[in-house]
Amino acid sequence: MATIYDVSQQAGVSLATVSRVINKNSNVSEKTRQKVLAAMAELGYRPNTIAQSLASNVSNSVGVLVSQLDGPYYGPMMVEIEAALRAQNKHVIIAVGHSDAAVEQDSVEFLQSRGCDALILDVEALSDEYLIELSKGPLPIVLINRYIQAIEPHCIYLNNELGGYLATRHLIDLGHQHIAYISGPHNKHDAMERLVGHRRALAESSLHFDPALCIEGNYKEEGGELGMLALLSGGGKFSAVVCANDQMASGAISVCLERGLRIPADLSVVGYDNIPFAKYIAPKLTTVNNPFHEMGKMAAFWVLRHVYQDEESQVANVFEPELVVRGSAVRA
Amino acid sequence: MATIYDVSQQAGVSLATVSRVINKNSNVSEKTRQKVLAAMAELGYRPNTIAQSLASNVSNSVGVLVSQLDGPYYGPMMVEIEAALRAQNKHVIIAVGHSDAAVEQDSVEFLQSRGCDALILDVEALSDEYLIELSKGPLPIVLINRYIQAIEPHCIYLNNELGGYLATRHLIDLGHQHIAYISGPHNKHDAMERLVGHRRALAESSLHFDPALCIEGNYKEEGGELGMLALLSGGGKFSAVVCANDQMASGAISVCLERGLRIPADLSVVGYDNIPFAKYIAPKLTTVNNPFHEMGKMAAFWVLRHVYQDEESQVANVFEPELVVRGSAVRA
DNA sequence: CTGTTAGCGCATTCAT
């Protein structure tokens, strides 16, 4: 591979001049610029980005740490992140945290050691304190899907509480009085926020919150199955259930169907997230839209703006969920 | 960030010695090794991988180019790739090709310029010739989900033909005589291979292949919907349909349900891929298992073995699909 | 506008 030195020899100029034409910025006479360009073309020169990084202390790569890569959420998010960053010639280095504090922290350090210029984090296990501390360090970070008041400008998040409210509110508007709830894991922030919204909707209509009708799930299909099973065998009376995400809703619906319960005739179901598959579940799922791709794009924009000084990139921090009415919930 | 120099000062040894303990190989007395280790811990030292790369001419990063990041396939694949590589301290740089030849080629060069030690490619639009040529270059590549005879050892792929055969064969075994087929895009290799398998099963049982019952889809839900609509309005008679992937099967089922067709009572459906959601579709989908995660892991192993000389990593190139019988196909 | 020089943090000879 030809180096900058080879090019300088070929063009009969100095090392620095070649570097200048590579990095556009500085002033080089058009004539020597052409000489250098010609030499580069002739030698098939390609800058060694590793060397560039070491010398300039800018790696042009941003680390993205997500809790998982499979599942319906992170794909769309990553697509937007990759596209936005790639458009500005930035590399995306990924790491998976598996919602485990130790792994998440190791991932942060792993990414750090790679000399990332910034970190986009979608982490669940890392504590607020750790993240606040990290944000004070030299490496810029932006959090997706998490709200920490102390570092609010670094957060790109969804108003989960409102989403939870909207889901339950929709059911109440349809005349349901006894509404069950299958929540996400209690140790996940978004899960708790959604639940708070559910309770607010209930309270607002003077409906009693019955702990027996609130089951903790795991955000996966199995969690929805188990939750529905528990609800069904619990003996509590309910005409509708809101699931804290669509995957659990799908699991819940599948056990209902197996047991001969008709959806929505016998039981109304509302999901959360509006994953692509939601409209291919039978019945099509009424749910709350979660704009993950938008949030991914915003995280990338945040980095572009704050780290790479791209003034073009406008950043929005909070996203509002919206109800998506389809066929899984009907009038009581 | 502490450097190797800081550590050497702290430990009272030389730069070179610290480098030696980092790279395990060389002989260092256990005593000084401990001193160095202690100093590293105390300073929270992390090697600067950029500098390591420049000095050693090994970037410890692997480029992964996939056609898409959303959808049900690439997530599980990436998870395995990331896990296997990460376990050996290799970084994963991702790029998305969007099944577009120009984008795919640009991505390859993008990854190349970042100094990746190897490339894992899941590409559909790039020509065989280009890939064969690329494989002759200095940068090792491994292909996932594609078979090119000339560079077979570089390919990690599924026996798609067999999968197509198994799906149709299952239906034939159930007594179906008129079997429709919704294929993937004709320009995708795996789509055509699956179709070949379908026709082989038909031929083997002396069943006629009716072009009117074979619709080209796009591998997405909409493709399944459109395909089924075409089939239904085509007037052709069929008691079963195999869809070239589960997403299309889900779309196809959804239009059937809307039109009052019962699955599987009125129509048997078989999918392909066994995506996680397949068992939450109602009825649970009978399908052909596609071990994407295994293939991802193998691609990573290939790189570990051939690029990083990790003899531990055993590589398998071909994977065999298996029929997964659930509830969407029954006796004719 | 262009050339000289000194590192960036580390691996790797070559000595000792």
Next chain:
DNA sequence: ATGAATGCGCTAACAG
């Protein structure tokens, strides 16, 4: 077993 010296390819002052 350990240290000193050199260079990976490039950027970034600093001169001129």
